[in-house]
Amino acid sequence: xxxxxxxxxxxxxxxxxxxxxxxxxxxxxxxxxxxxxxxxxxxxxxxxxxxxxxxxxxxxxxxxxxxxxxxxxxxxxxxxxxxxxxxxxxxxxxxxxxxxxxxxxxxxxxxxxxxxxxxxxxxxxxxxxxxxxxxxxxxxxxxxxxxxxxxxxxxxxxxxxxxxxxxxxxxxxxxxxxxxxxxxxxxxxxxxxxxxxxxxxxxxxxxxxxxxxxxxxxxxxxxxxxxxxxxxxxxxxxxxxxxxxxxxxxxxxxxxxxxxxxxxxxxxxxxxxxxxxxxxxxxxxxxxxxxxxxxxxxxxxxxxxxxxxxxxxxxxxxxxxxxxxxxxxxxxxxxxxxxxxxxxxxxxxxxxxxxxxxxxxxxxxxxxxxxxxxxxxxxxxxxxxx
Amino acid sequence: xxxxxxxxxxxxxxxxxxxxxxxxxxxxxxxxxxxxxxxxxxxxxxxxxxxxxxxxxxxxxxxxxxxxxxxxxxxxxxxxxxxxxxxxxxxxxxxxxxxxxxxxxxxxxxxxxxxxxxxxxxxxxxxxxxxxxxxxxxxxxxxxxxxxxxxxxxxxxxxxxxxxxxxxxxxxxxxxxxxxxxxxxxxxxxxxxxxxxxxxxxxxxxxxxxxxxxxxxxxxxxxxxxxxxxxxxxxxxxxxxxxxxxxxxxxxxxxxxxxxxxxxxxxxxxxxxxxxxxxxxxxxxxxxxxxxxxxxxxxxxxxxxxxxxxxxxxxxxxxxxxxxxxxxxxxxxxxxxxxxxxxxxxxxxxxxxxxxxxxxxxxxxxxxxxxxxxxxxxxxxxxxxx
Numbered sequence: 001x002x003x004x005x006x007x008x009x010x011x012x013x014x015x016x017x018x019x020x021x022x023x024x025x026x027x028x029x030x031x032x033x034x035x036x037x038x039x040x041x042x043x044x045x046x047x048x049x050x051x052x053x054x055x056x057x058x059x060x061x062x063x064x065x066x067x068x069x070x071x072x073x074x075x076x077x078x079x080x081x082x083x084x085x086x087x088x089x090x091x092x093x094x095x096x097x098x099x100x101x102x103x104x105x106x107x108x109x110x111x112x113x114x115x116x117x118x119x120x121x122x123x124x125x126x127x128x129x130x131x132x133x134x135x136x137x138x139x140x141x142x143x144x145x146x147x148x149x150x151x152x153x154x155x156x157x158x159x160x161x162x163x164x165x166x167x168x169x170x171x172x173x174x175x176x177x178x179x180x181x182x183x184x185x186x187x188x189x190x191x192x193x194x195x196x197x198x199x200x201x202x203x204x205x206x207x208x209x210x211x212x213x214x215x216x217x218x219x220x221x222x223x224x225x226x227x228x229x230x231x232x233x234x235x236x237x238x239x240x241x242x243x244x245x246x247x248x249x250x251x252x253x254x255x256x257x258x259x260x261x262x263x264x265x266x267x268x269x270x271x272x273x274x275x276x277x278x279x280x281x282x283x284x285x286x287x288x289x290x291x292x293x294x295x296x297x298x299x300x301x302x303x304x305x306x307x308x309x310x311x312x313x314x315x316x317x318x319x320x321x322x323x324x325x326x327x328x329x330x331x332x333x334x335x336x337x338x339x340x341x342x343x344x345x346x347x348x349x350x351x352x353x354x355x356x357x358x359x360x361x362x363x364x365x366x367x368x369x370x371x372x373x374x375x376x377x378x379x380x381x382x383x384x385x386x
Numbered sequence: 387x388x389x390x391x392x393x394x395x396x397x398x399x400x401x402x403x404x405x406x407x408x409x410x411x412x413x414x415x416x417x418x419x420x421x422x423x424x425x426x427x428x429x430x431x432x433x434x435x436x437x438x439x440x441x442x443x444x445x446x447x448x449x450x451x452x453x454x455x456x457x458x459x460x461x462x463x464x465x466x467x468x469x470x471x472x473x474x475x476x477x478x479x480x481x482x483x484x485x486x487x488x489x490x491x492x493x494x495x496x497x498x499x500x501x502x503x504x505x506x507x508x509x510x511x512x513x514x515x516x517x518x519x520x521x522x523x524x525x526x527x528x529x530x531x532x533x534x535x536x537x538x539x540x541x542x543x544x545x546x547x548x549x550x551x552x553x554x555x556x557x558x559x560x561x562x563x564x565x566x567x568x569x570x571x572x573x574x575x576x577x578x579x580x581x582x583x584x585x586x587x588x589x590x591x592x593x594x595x596x597x598x599x600x601x602x603x604x605x606x607x608x609x610x611x612x613x614x615x616x617x618x619x620x621x622x623x624x625x626x627x628x629x630x631x632x633x634x635x636x637x638x639x640x641x642x643x644x645x646x647x648x649x650x651x652x653x654x655x656x657x658x659x660x661x662x663x664x665x666x667x668x669x670x671x672x673x674x675x676x677x678x679x680x681x682x683x684x685x686x687x688x689x690x691x692x693x694x695x696x697x698x699x700x701x702x703x704x705x706x707x708x709x710x711x712x713x714x715x716x717x718x719x720x721x722x723x724x725x726x727x728x729x730x731x732x733x734x735x736x737x738x739x740x741x742x743x744x745x746x747x748x749x750x751x752x753x754x755x756x757x758x759x760x761x762x763x764x765x766x767x768x769x770x771x772x
Contacts, residue, residue, distance in 0.1 A: 007405040007406045007407055008403055008404065008405040008407060008408055008411070009403075009404050009405055010401065010402060010403045010404070011399075011401070011402040011404070012401040012402070013397075013399070015396065015397070015398040016396060016397040016398070016601065017394055017395075017396045018394065018395050018396070018397070018599075018601075019393040019394040019395055020393045021393055021394060022394055025394070213404075214608060214612075214634050214638060215402065215404075215605075215634075215637070215638070215641070218604030218605060218608055219601075219604060222600060222604055226600075248600050248601075251601070252600060252601070255601070
C-alpha cells in the first residue's frame with residue numbers, strides 16, 4: 001500500500017526495458033535472475049500468434065530449460081493458479097516468465113505466491129499478506145492495457161463465490177518488465193480498444209487519487225495525453241508510432257497506479273468482473289464517464305489539466321468549466337471507438353445492482369477515490385449506465 | 387548504461403519512501419533486507435548534527451546490531467572505501483546503511499563492491515564491471531543534491547593519480563532510499579546552495595541528454611520547476627515547504643539522471659574535482675551557464691520548455707528566443723545565491739586547463755551530451771569561466 005504512515009509515500013516499480021526488440025532480452029534477463037529452468041506462463045492465443053516460438057528461441061540461446069503453462073483464460077481462475085504452482089514445483093523451476101496480457105501475468109503472480117507460500121490463493125486476498133519471498137518474475141506484456149507487468153496488484157477469480165479477489169503485495173511486483181511494442185501488432189481491434197480504455201482509466205484514477213504525488217502525477221497526466229494522441233490510430237491502423245505511443249502510455253499509467261492506487265471506476269468494475277465473464281477494460285470503459293462526472297468537483301484542478309491534455313482549449317475558462325469537458329471528451333472517444341456504453345448491451349441483469357453496489361463500496365480501490373460515495377450514490381451510478 | 391541495444395531504453399530506481407519521518411523506517415527496512423548487523427556509513431558532521439543518535443534508536447528498536455564507519459570526507463577517497471570494506475567483513479555485517487550526503491553514500495557503494503567482489507576499487511571504474519551481487523544498501527540522504535541514493539553511479543577519488551573515478555553499475559543502485567526532509571534542516575546555507583545547484587545541473591543535463599525518454603523527461607523538467615520555486619527559500623529560510631520541495635526536486639532529478647545519464651557539465655566538472663578538493667555542486671554551478679550556452683542550439687525545444695518552467699513568459703517567442711533565456715536565468719539565480727562564478731575565485735590554476743580538457747573529453751558523461759565538443763571548444767569553455 002502506498003501509505004506507510006500518514007505522512008509517508010512510497011514508490012516502487014520493476015526494472016523496465018522498453019523498445020522494439022525488448023523481447024529478445026527474455027533469456028538473458030531470466031538467467032540474470034538466477035534461472036536455470038523457467039516456467040513460461042501464457043495463453044493459447046499468444047501461442048497461436050507465434051510469440052512463444054520466439055521466446056523459446058531466446059531461452060534456448062541462453063541454455064535455459066523451460067516448461068509451458070498455458071491453461072489461462074480472461075479473468076484467471078483460482079484453480080488455474082493452483083495448477084500452475086503445482087507444475088512449477090513438480091518441474092523444479094526457479095524463475096517464472098509471463099508472456100501475455102493481464103491474465104497470464106496475474107496468473108504468474110498467483111503461481112509465484114503459492115509456489116513459495118503454499119496454502120490456498122484465497123488466503124492472500126487483501127494487503128501485504130504474502131510473507132515468504134516469491135520466485136523471480138520477468139514479464140513481457142502483449143497488450144497496452146493492464147499495467148500488470150509494472151504493478152503490485154493481482155486479480156484472481158474466486159470460482160466458488162463468483163467474485164474477484166484483489167491481492168496487493170510488494171512481493172508480487174515483477175522483477176523485470178520487457179516492453180516490446182512489436183507484441184501489440186497481433187492484437188485484435190476490439191481488444192486494443194478495450195485495453196486502451198483500461199490504460200485511460202488507470203491514468204485518470206491514479207491522477208486524481210488521494211495518494212498521488214510528484215513521482216506518480218507526471219506519468220499519469222502524460223499517459224492520458226499519449227492515449228489521446230495514439231489510441232484511435234493504434235486501433236484503426238496499427239502503425240508503429242501509435243503502438244510505441246500506447247506501449248509507453250500503458251507503462252506510465254502502470255507506474256502511476258501501482259503507487260497511487262486507483263478509484264471508484266475500478267471499485268465498481270471489480271464486482272461486475274466477478275459475476276460476469278467480461279473484459280475488464282470494457283467494464284471500465286462503460287463506467288468511466290459516469291464516475292468522472294461524479295468525481296469532477298472533488299478534484300477540479302486536476303480534471304482541468306486532464307481537459308487540457310485531451311485537447312480542450314481551456315484558456316479563458318474557469319477550472320470548473322475546463323473540468324466539465326472531461327466527461328464529454330471521454331464519451332466522444334468511446335463513440336469513435338465503437339464501444340458499448342451501457343451494461344444492458346452486454347447482457348447484464350439489473351437485479352444484481354444492490355449486491356454489486358455493496359461489494360463496490362467495500363472494494364480496496366474505493367479508499368483512494370477523491371470522494372466517498374454512499375450506497376445509494378453507487379447504485380445510482382450503476383443505473384445511469386445500465 | 388541506459389542503452390542496451392540501439393532501440394532499447396531502460397529504467398530502474400530503488401524503492402523510495404518519502405516524507406517527514408521516513409528516517410524512522412531505517413530499522414525495519416534494514417531488517418526487511420535481511421539485516422542482523424548493519425554497517426552504518428556516515429561522516430563526523432552528520433554525527434554532530436544528532437541524526438546518527440536517532441538512527442541508532444531505530445536500529446535498536448528492531449534488535450539490530452551495528453558498527454559505525456565515519457572516516458568519510460567530501461570527495462571520498464579510494465583508501466576510505468577499502469577501510470570500510472575491511473570493517474564490513476571483519477565485523478560480519480550483512481546490510482549497509484548510508485546516512486549523509488553524496489560522500490557517505492558513494493563510500494557505502496564502494497564498500498559494497500569490495501565487500502563481495504574483493505580486489506581494488508580502481509578495477510571497477512567504468513561501466514558494469516561489478517560482477518558479484520553486493521550487500522543490500524539502504525540510504526537516507528541528508529542533502530537535496532547528489533541523488534546518489536537513487537542512482538547507479540559512484541564517484542571515488544583515485545588518490546595516487548589525483549583524479550575521480552566514475553563507477554556505473556546496476557549492482558550499486560541502493561535497494562531502498564528513505565527521503566526525510568527533516569534531515570535538510572541541519573545543513574549550512576552554503577552547502578544547501580551548492581547541492582541545490584547540483585540538483586539543477588542533474589535535471590537540466592538529464593532533460594537534454596541523448597538518452598532521455600518519457601520515463602525520465604517528466605521528472606527532469608519537474609525537478610527544474612521545483613528548484614526554481616524552492617531553492618532560494620530553502621537556503622534563506624529553511625521553511626518546511628521549501629525543504630520538502632527541494633527533497634522532491636533532488637529525488638526527481640536523481641530518477642532522471644540515473645537513467646538518462648548526464649552531459650558536458652559533469653564531464654568538465656569531474657577532472658576539476660579530481661585535482662582540487664572542491665564541492666562538486668560548486669564546480670557544476672560555475673560550469674552550468676557556459677555549457678548551457680553551448681548546448682542550447684542542439685536542443686532548442688527542450689531549452690524552450692526549461693525557460694517556461696523557469697518563469698520566462700515564452701508566449702509569442704520563437705523556440706530559439708525562449709531557449710536563449712535559460713543561461714541568463716541561471717546566472718541570475720547564482721547571483722541571488724551569492725555563489726562564485728569563476729574558477730579563479732576558487733584558487734584554480736590556468737595551467738591545468740589543457741590537461742582538464744583532455745580528461746573531460748574522455749569522461750563517460752560526455753557521451754550523452756546533446757552535441758560533441760572538440761578539445762579546443764572544451765578549453766574555450768573552461769577559459770570563459772576561469
